[in-house]
Amino acid sequence: MTRTLLKNLAAASDGPISVSGWVDTVRDQKKVQFIVLRDESGAVQLVHPRTDVEEGSEPDAVAATISSLTTGTFLTVTGELKHDERVKLGGLEVKIGDLDVAALALDMPIAEDSSVDKRLDWRFLDLRRPEQNLIFRVQTTFLHALRTWWVEHDYIEIHTPKLMASASESRAELFEVGYFEGKAYLAQSPQFFKQMAQPAGFGKVFEVAPAFRADPSFTSRHATEFISVDAEISWVTSAEDVMQMHEQLLVAGFTAIKEKHGAEIEALFGLEVTVPTVPFPRIPLAEAKQIVASRGYTVPRADDDMDPEGERQIAAYVKEEFGHEFVFLTDYSSSIRPFYHMRHEGDETLTNSYDLIFNGTEISTGAQREHRIDILVAQAKSKGVDPEELEFYLDFFRYGVPPHGGFGMGLSRVLMLLLHQPSIREVTYLFRGPNRLTP
């Protein structure tokens, strides 16, 4: 008999049925036994009235198997489905006919209240929680919606190499790996090679792929390996064009999430998904810092960037003032931006760039890129980047190139902030950090 997913039982008619999943709980009573079975789609109560309760009756093999079941055991049951309003769990139950144990589980090493670290040690068990299952279905829907949007708008998907000969962002966070007789570096971003698609004449490209940063910090928002969602487009006239693409893309992603999972997210996380309205608010960084200061918080960073508390403060202001969960902070100082960001016409000190803040945390950086080779080389030099190391990249700009721009966005940051999770550890399939390489 073919297997029925537990979420489809409500619509199935009474009669023979086969279900598979893992044991959530067993209630082993004298006359009747109950199993709550879970699968990837839901839960159901299985019932077995014991046949060995009368004195002198035959041994009940099914009852003996049920008594030996442990939480977490995967099994298949064929039996009779019966809708019955009195059953608390979904108003139906399956009377066990045959029970086939796929693999008996050892005692569970974690519980709901175990620490994050312990749960990550046993991530495959932690992922059995319905909340975790939903997180990854939300992620699937989100990426599907982004991909659909890109494909419908004629973007080309690219896969850039993750083994590199040089740094793609700051040298400070670079992982070095042995590469035959020499060495290589893990890509911190697809930056250079997504830009390469512009002189390649591809027009509009996207990539969803891992990025690696040797960042030793233990914050809730940093991983050493994360999925970077990137796009890069030709013929932009400013970062504004990139922001417009970015916000439309997010609207498509959030609309799909709300439509498909809005009710479940409300039930499991107690949250209502808000589809953002466009345009998202835009505030120049300098102005944002003044606003934050007027709220009584002075961003302490000497390097001019927003710090996490500053991000929370500006987000609170935007929420109060515009009722919006997103804000583009624009016009970052050249001093805190990479050499490839285009600077303002007539004001070298500012870049044509932005950070996107969602619910109080940065999820993305975007910019128009400098495509004029002389200026690009000068900017690289002024940042202490040796142009000789970048010859392959600089060549992209020597044989014709359109003006272009794009963004990079951390996938797990979006999910963490959307679902109000305390850390990206909760929304990453297998988290990688300074002290975590397993499982």
Ligand code: AMO
């Ligand atoms: P940036 O370095 O700001 O920009 O990274 C872009 C986005 O990637 C995510 N991110 C991270 N997520 C988890 N752990 C980390 N250690 C981590 N580092 C970054 C963040 C961040 O906003 N090349 C540019 C993008 C561009 O201009 O197109 C870049 O990499 O969400």
